[in-house]
Amino acid sequence: MRVSEAELAEIPGIVRVENTPAPEVFRIAEREAKESYSSKEIYHDFCTLHAYIDCPPQVVFDYLADIRSLEEFTVSARELEPVDDDGLWVGWDRIVPDTRLYAKVVANRDALTVDYHCAWDQGDELWMVYLYRVVPARTVLGTQGSVLLWTNCHHPHYDVNPRPELAPSKDRLWVGDFWHLFYPGHKIELDNLKAILEYRHANGISIVDSQRQARG
Amino acid sequence: MRVSEAELAEIPGIVRVENTPAPEVFRIAEREAKESYSSKEIYHDFCTLHAYIDCPPQVVFDYLADIRSLEEFTVSARELEPVDDDGLWVGWDRIVPDTRLYAKVVANRDALTVDYHCAWDQGDELWMVYLYRVVPARTVLGTQGSVLLWTNCHHPHYDVNPRPELAPSKDRLWVGDFWHLFYPGHKIELDNLKAILEYRHANGISIVDSQRQARG
Secondary structure, three states: OOOOHHHHHOOOOOOOOOOOOHHHHHHHHHHHOOOEEEHHHHHOOEEEEEEEEOOOHHHHHHHHHOHHHHHHHOOOEEEEEEOOOOOOEEEEEOOOOOOEEEEEEEEEOOOOEEEEEEEEOOOOOOOEEEEEEEEEHHHHHOOOOEEEEEEEEOOHHHOOOOOHHHOOOOOOOOHHHHHHHHHHHHHHHHHHHHHHHHHHHHOOOOOOOHHHHHHO | OOOOHHHHHOOOOOOOOOOOOHHHHHHHHHHHOOOEEEHHHHHOOEEEEEEEEOOOHHHHHHHHHOHHHHHHHOOOEEEEEEOOOOOOEEEEEOOOOOOEEEEEEEEEOOOOEEEEEEEEOOOOOOOEEEEEEEEEHHHHHOOOOEEEEEEEEOOHHHOOOOOHHHOOOOOOOOHHHHHHHHHHHHHHHHHHHHHHHHHHHHHOOOOOOHHHHHHO
């Protein structure tokens, strides 16, 4: 132990076998376990989706790390083009009319994390962040392929558009107006992603061509 | 676009604005959105917890990357000692009697990921994997501090102990016997972790001492 039990005991609310015997810990967990959870409990503050994908982890990473993959697996991100040499791209989000989507990839090949930092209407503050992590299924499920974790966090800008003057029209829906649909909406895109990767992997079709792969 | 619409259309089940206009996508998402989800739907295959922690991301990372922190924030992992020079440690899991816990940290400082690869009874196959990712709250919530993501995956060994002969007794509970309690059980530990980090950070108490930090 790094610190004494007395020091830990000064921190209010800590539950450990030293102050809560194992049978009591089980009783607390049984009491707190619920049969069901409301959509708001599960998906209001953070929205995480998980999938098993029968495709090697490095390939899933390469696919996600190429920003053009968004044009394939998302419902509505289209016509992405580089804005500058810093990795910022701009395209359209076709889920609503006339809306520019700015996006940048931040990826770590060793950790197999790929994040899309995005925003509607402007590219100065990329506050819509899509966090992905690819995990070798061999490690966590004992089988080939990948586990994909996908999390979005409920940034306050979802509730209030910080730059309403940049919207293409006054009646354009704001992306946060459908935060409550992020789980089912992202599920559609996760199913797309899984279908594309598994189809190409099973059929020996190039998943990310070499030119794109070099960019990843 | 990297591939043609025709090529994408060959993959069954893909939903994109080209084949499903935006209003129809919203109808599908509204139809699929549920008021509530059963515990099994949410936590059977994967169990993810999220927390906001008012403590800087690098500090949260340093704390998690030191395996001895398990002795503080977990309910029952205790008396960890190094087994070898490869980073394998062994201690006791006090949630059940006489049970050795083997554990190794795999961390990536750039990506702020910290994983504990663990097992009961033996250290040859570390199949119980605790996946953590620290995310700067500035990036995803527009505020100071950290978001912590914590995922466990339902490895088949939770359902069947692969090495029952190593159990200290025939009636010792198996860790997978309480997979259904992982969410409330890990919530206790996440609350501990948040309480420890926020208490020390707010009070200027060293969170990981320098000797331990060097090991992280």
